Amino acid sequence: MQTLLEDLRAIVGSAHVLTDGDLSAWEQDWRKRERGRALAVLRPGSTDEVARVVKACAAYAQSHPDAGLSLVPQGGNTGLAVGSTPDPSGRQIVLSLQRLHAVRSLDASNLTMTVEAGCILQSLQQVAQAAQLLFPLSMASEGSCTIGGNLGCNAGGTQVLRYGNTRDLCLGLEVVTAQGEVWNGLSGLRKDNTGYDLRDLYIGSEGTLGIITAATLKLYPQPSARLTAWAAVPSVEHAIALLALAQRQLGADLTGFELMGQFALSLVVKHFAQLRVPLYQETPFCVLLENSDHVSEAHARTQFEHLLELAFEQGCISDAVVAENLAQASQLWHIRESIPLAQPLEGLNIKHDISILISSMSEFVSSTDALLQQAIPGVRMVNFGHLGDGNLHYNVQAPPDMDPAHFLREHEKQVNTVVFDSVARFKGSISAEHGVGGLKVAQLEQYKSPVALDLMRAIKRALDPQNLMNPGRVLRR
Numbered sequence: 001m002q003t004l005l006e007d008l009r010a011i012v013g014s015a016h017v018l019t020d021g022d023l024s025a026w027e028q029d030w031r032k033r034e035r036g037r038a039l040a041v042l043r044p045g046s047t048d049e050v051a052r053v054v055k056a057c058a059a060y061a062q063s064h065p066d067a068g069l070s071l072v073p074q075g076g077n078t079g080l081a082v083g084s085t086p087d088p089s090g091r092q093i094v095l096s097l098q099r100l101h102a103v104r105s106l107d108a109s110n111l112t113m114t115v116e117a118g119c120i121l122q123s124l125q126q127v128a129q130a131a132q133l134l135f136p137l138s139m140a141s142e143g144s145c146t147i148g149g150n151l152g153c154n155a156g157g158t159q160v161l162r163y164g165n166t167r168d169l170c171l172g173l174e175v176v177t178a179q180g181e182v183w184n185g186l187s188g189l190r191k192d193n194t195g196y197d198l199r200d201l202y203i204g205s206e207g208t209l210g211i212i213t214a215a216t217l218k219l220y221p222q223p224s225a226r227l228t229a230w231a232a233v234p235s236v237e238h239a240i241a242l243l244a245l246a247q248r249q250l251g252a253d254l255t256g257f258e259l260m261g262q263f264a265l266s267l268v269v270k271h272f273a274q275l276r277v278p279l280y281q282e283t284p285f286c287v288l289l290e291n292s293d294h295v296s297e298a299h300a301r302t303q304f305e306h307l308l309e310l311a312f313e314q315g316c317i318s319d320a321v322v323a324e325n326l327a328q329a330s331q332l333w334h335i336r337e338s339i340p341l342a343q344p345l346e347g348l349n350i351k352h353d354i355s356i357l358i359s360s361m362s363e364f365v366s367s368t369d370a371l372l373q374q375a376i377p378g379v380r381m382v383n384f385g386h387l388g389d390g391n392l393h394y395n396v397q398a399p400p401d402m403d404p405a406h407f408l409r410e411h412e413k414q415v416n417t418v419v420f421d422s423v424a425r426f427k428g429s430i431s432a433e434h435g436v437g438g439l440k441v442a443q444l445e446q447y448k449s450p451v452a453l454d455l456m457r458a459i460k461r462a463l464d465p466q467n468l469m470n471p472g473r474v475l476r477r
Helices: 002-012 047-063 121-130 148-152 198-202 238-254 262-271 295-312 328-347 359-373 405-425 441-447 450-463
Strands: 038-042 070-076 092-096 103-107 113-116 170-177 184-185 210-218 225-235 254-259 283-294 319-321 353-355 380-384 389-395
Touching: 002 038, 002 047, 002 353, 047 070, 047 092, 047 170, 047 184, 047 210, 047 238, 070 148, 070 210, 113 121, 113 148, 113 359, 121 148, 170 198, 184 198, 184 283, 225 238, 225 295, 225 328, 238 254, 238 283, 238 359, 254 262, 254 328, 262 328, 262 380, 283 295, 283 328, 295 319, 295 405, 328 380, 328 389, 359 380, 359 389, 389 405
Parallel strands: 038 092, 070 092
Antiparallel strands: 103 113, 113 210, 170 184, 170 210, 225 283, 225 319, 254 283, 254 380, 353 389, 380 389
């Protein structure tokens, strides 16, 4: 493949074709579950370069069908489902889009921003804020994840309750197809009923159908006030009751509703001693609520205080604190976002990113917890997530007296079977916002409708007949 590599160096420049040295930043997934081996890491600097790279690789794959060449698009490499790292074959090219990081335009009147795929999420938030606007996508990895990766797996985050997933925040895309053509669909239109919605087809496809190189995103007016409260709740059922009450009292102003289990918070206390976690010691669960008000801070505080009074009266909460300023609010959100950082410090673990009907969440948690305790006595549950949209990070930690590596090696399949069978009984989804990647390909075949899988395979064959784009992720050929 040396001839191909020389052609690629001519396209992107020799400095941006990496084949030697330490490539772990691109070859190893964020959780350090798997380490692949890339033929090369390419860092194109424009959509045109991406298109020329794909066209060159497609031509080489066609003339050398036994070479097994394929492309793995990658953004910030912060994914949790092993969907953007190469396999061990040494025949895959990692196509890093981090050099495509321009904000092409911001249209304040249309409330849109057009950006390239390698833009860091936090940078986009800051650009919007400087224009006194809001880009509401927010998650723990926002300082390193890219908007292309967010779109690739249809990421959710902490404000889905009000603003929706990344798909809901995107109006148009620019995509390099598997043949190396460029589809310019960067529309800022909110209504365009001229055929199949290609945008929604590529969002959530995890780089298996084409490469997203740019997007037109929705912006919103900044709220006049944003208040945060932290409440202790006796059970998941009480948290659901609090959610319903908050939705009635605050309506669309309720922009965040996060559930956190006691053990999950205890890991934050253990591994980040500088963080002061309120109320968690005497209650099974805590809830973090955010109220974004477009009237005034005084109006927001009055609403919040009335909500908490009603919640006390109805027994939904046993105690609560309201952040007095932005610094306190940021501290509370930092605690929530530190849970996924604290868990690996406790040892290797088994992560799940599931969605369940909110009305069924309490029964799911209690019944599945019991099944896991029966199967592996002493197993510890790291439950937290976006209860407002039914997305739970239902993670499983080894018993305290069991080696974490042994636990993962001997019990991962057993734990996944228990959890995913339970998700299926409750008519939920085994992947809510992290994607399928390479971790859940086999499970998708087991739990997804055969009709849906056949349709997905037909789309894959039609758009990527050479199987050039991220093969083995989402679907097995």
